[in-house]
Amino acid sequence: xxxVLLTLLLLAGSAFSEGDESHSTEDSTHTxxxxxxxxxxxxxxxxxxxxxxxxxxxxxxxxxxxxLVSFHKADWYAVVDDE
Amino acid sequence: xxxxxxxxxxxHLCILAPGxxxxxxxxxxxxxxxxxxxxxxxVAVHIDPVEKKPLFHFMPGIDVFSIATAGCNLKCEFCQxxxxxxxxxxxxxxxxxxxxxxxxxxxxxGCSAIAYTYTEPVVYFEYTRDCARLARAAGIRNILVTxxxxxxxxxxxxxxxIDAANVDLKSMSDTYYRNxxxxxxxxxxxxxxxxxxxxxxVEITNLIVPTLNDDPDEIDTLARWVLDNTGSDTPLHxxxxxxxxxxxxxxxxxxxxLQRARGRARDIxxxxxxxxxxxxxxxxxxxxxxxGKILIVRHGYMITENNILxxxxxxCSAPIAGVWDEMEEQ
Numbered sequence: 001x002x003x004v005l006l007t008l009l010l011l012a013g014s015a016f017s018e019g020d021e022s023h024s025t026e027d028s029t030h031t032x033x034x035x036x037x038x039x040x041x042x043x044x045x046x047x048x049x050x051x052x053x054x055x056x057x058x059x060x061x062x063x064x065x066x067x068l069v070s071f072h073k074a075d076w077y078a079v080v081d082d083e
Numbered sequence: 084x085x086x087x088x089x090x091x092x093x094x095h096l097c098i099l100a101p102g103x104x105x106x107x108x109x110x111x112x113x114x115x116x117x118x119x120x121x122x123x124x125x126v127a128v129h130i131d132p133v134e135k136k137p138l139f140h141f142m143p144g145i146d147v148f149s150i151a152t153a154g155c156n157l158k159c160e161f162c163q164x165x166x167x168x169x170x171x172x173x174x175x176x177x178x179x180x181x182x183x184x185x186x187x188x189x190x191x192x193g194c195s196a197i198a199y200t201y202t203e204p205v206v207y208f209e210y211t212r213d214c215a216r217l218a219r220a221a222g223i224r225n226i227l228v229t230x231x232x233x234x235x236x237x238x239x240x241x242x243x244x245i246d247a248a249n250v251d252l253k254s255m256s257d258t259y260y261r262n263x264x265x266x267x268x269x270x271x272x273x274x275x276x277x278x279x280x281x282x283x284x285v286e287i288t289n290l291i292v293p294t295l296n297d298d299p300d301e302i303d304t305l306a307r308w309v310l311d312n313t314g315s316d317t318p319l320h321x322x323x324x325x326x327x328x329x330x331x332x333x334x335x336x337x338x339x340x341l342q343r344a345r346g347r348a349r350d351i352x353x354x355x356x357x358x359x360x361x362x363x364x365x366x367x368x369x370x371x372x373x374x375g376k377i378l379i380v381r382h383g384y385m386i387t388e389n390n391i392l393x394x395x396x397x398x399c400s401a402p403i404a405g406v407w408d409e410m411e412e413q
Contacts, residue, residue: 072122
């Protein structure tokens with residue numbers, strides 16, 4: 001049931017996100033969407049997956065200056081409101 | 084606000100504090116903005132025959148401009164491209180190749196299609212989408228070779244530009260996905276169905292790993308799922324495992340296992356079942372499901388016989404599922 005609801009929610013999200021505009025961030029529709037997603041998915045800890053890790057930002061800045069990584073704005077994310 | 088972000092590209096739904104990157108290793112939160120670290124920076128660029136993807140029913144014989152960046156959102160212990168898929172972007176030296184250059188190179192080398200492959204195109208979503216959009220405008224087809232671990236919304240956006248896909252259905256066991264691949268099963272099944280419904284030509288690959296997913300009952304379950312959800316004309320490729328990455332202690336898949344899997348899937352009702360990474364009798368041959376005539380014979384990735392004309396069997400005129408137009412123009 002969770003999966004079905006999540007699928008419907010994300011499909012709904014895609015409907016809001018057509019076109020060339022970024023799919024990210026401040027859109028109030030997304031804020032509500034992600035709150036619902038978090039409620040449905042429950043735990044954010046998935047022990048079977050690769051870990052989330054901090055990066056050395058100084059090193060990252062060196063890499064972008066040397067052209068080895070790009071800082072290209074991504075799509076399909078939202079700012080999380082901790083409160 | 085904490086400037087944390089949640090990436091909803093894939094079912095991991097990573098929540099990232101500033102300075103953290105996701106499980107894919109290529110999407111980083113910088114001060115509340117999610118950044119792709121690999122846009123325009125492929126680490127693998129090759130020209131392959133389309134049969135290598137594998138796609139056997141999509142424009143056979145064409146050359147495909149094939150690219151990959153670092154990163155993957157799964158961690159399959161048998162990964163054959165683990166040096167780049169499990170690498171962080173800073174671990175592998177990339178080419179500088181923005182989408183315009185990808186399309187220009189594909190045209191320059193006479194490639195009829197671009198494949199987003201080798202690692203996982205889902206994690207370089209924006210690069211894949213932008214390349215595919217330009218390629219479509221230039222008359223080049225787009226091929227997605229993917230594990231299918233993506234959420235429906237992003238997939239909907241991407242599939243608009245994708246002409247064909249090979250989806251790796253690694254198992255019908257959620258436990259296998261969690262323990263061996265670092266993911267879950269259901270999103271992959273959903274992806275296959277969504278791609279099929281979007282009009283994308285879909286073929287499915289299942290890597291058979293000795294002792295882990297070679298149980299005949301599981302093969303049957305997989306073949307029945309393919310039949311029930313995508314139809315009898317969806318090509319199914321059983322691929323041979325070789326010791327790799329973290330599964331060095333297992334032997335290569337016995338040829339008998341692959342042939343039995345092919346036989347079972349055909350008995351269940353899949354019309355086109357192939358064996359890859361191995362030489363087996365009829366494992367690379369396409370036969371007409373109506374009259375049984377041999378239609379396409381492949382040796383390695385070379386096509387040595389072709390008896391499809393205008394998408395039909397030359398013997399009985401039965402329509403053969405697939406996208407054949409390029410072959411017929413030749």
